[in-house]
Amino acid sequence: NAGVMQNPRHLVRRRGQEARLRCSPMKGHSHVYWYRQLPEEGLKFMVYLQKENIIDESGMPKERFSAEFPKEGPSILRIQQVVRGDSAAYFCASSPGPREQYFGPGTRLTVT
Amino acid sequence: DQQVKQNSPSLSVQEGRISILNCDYTNSMFDYFLWYKKYPAEGPTFLISISSIKDKNEDGRFTVFLNKSAKHLSLHIVPSQPGDSAVYFCAASEDTDKLIFGTGTRLQVFP
Numbered sequence: 001n002a003g004v005m006q007n008p009r010h011l012v013r014r015r016g017q018e019a020r021l022r023c024s025p026m027k028g029h030s031h032v033y034w035y036r037q038l039p040e041e042g043l044k045f046m047v048y049l050q051k052e053n054i055i056d057e058s059g060m061p062k063e064r065f066s067a068e069f070p071k072e073g074p075s076i077l078r079i080q081q082v083v084r085g086d087s088a089a090y091f092c093a094s095s096p097g098p099r100e101q102y103f104g105p106g107t108r109l110t111v112t
Numbered sequence: 113d114q115q116v117k118q119n120s121p122s123l124s125v126q127e128g129r130i131s132i133l134n135c136d137y138t139n140s141m142f143d144y145f146l147w148y149k150k151y152p153a154e155g156p157t158f159l160i161s162i163s164s165i166k167d168k169n170e171d172g173r174f175t176v177f178l179n180k181s182a183k184h185l186s187l188h189i190v191p192s193q194p195g196d197s198a199v200y201f202c203a204a205s206e207d208t209d210k211l212i213f214g215t216g217t218r219l220q221v222f223p
Contacts (some may be wrong), residue, residue: 045210103155
């Protein structure tokens with residue numbers, strides 16, 4: 001059973017461009033979470049999704065950030081008009097239900 | 113407001129000895145606690161968890177202790193091995209929702 005997959009692993013964007021981060025959960029997992037880790041900090045929750053539904057987006061910045069988990073295909077975290085402060089590692093986690101979350105390897109976003 | 117705190121940013125332990133990593137929390141509504149290990153440039157790896165109805169959970173070399181009255185949990189690793197060198201995060205959740213992470217403790221196990 002493959003683990004949580006994220007791509008790309010590294011993404012470089014210039015200020016003002018869009019970043020799209022993809023997450024394929026583990027097989028059988030219907031819950032997806034996105035977290036962000038800034039340098040020298042812990043992981044901060046962003047959004048929790050189930051298929052076609054956003055369950056909790058309390059950690060998402062109000063502007064420029066959006067997430068989806070369509071019926072078919074991976075979950076997408078989209079950042080529009082990126083700024084330098086968006087540079088971070090973005091981790092996706094999945095779970096079959098509540099409780100243990102299994103993390104992907106992360107996407108390291110660098111905004112130049 | 114940091115609801116989950118790991119006050120020791122680093123810990124150095126000799127191989128074979130016990131490693132004790134500590135974590136404090138402020139939200140009494142947390143009912144599930146987890147420990148993750150993280151290597152550089154990788155995602156966190158789940159280690160062990162504990163429900164608030166228990167005070168101890170053991171899995172091989174890893175044991176987690178929960179003291180609800182003190183709002184404190186700890187991870188014991190016995191015996192410590194060089195491969196355990198990593199950053200350890202504790203995390204907590206309320207109901208079935210998001211995880212709230214501490215800032216991590218960097219463990220170094222030396223020969």
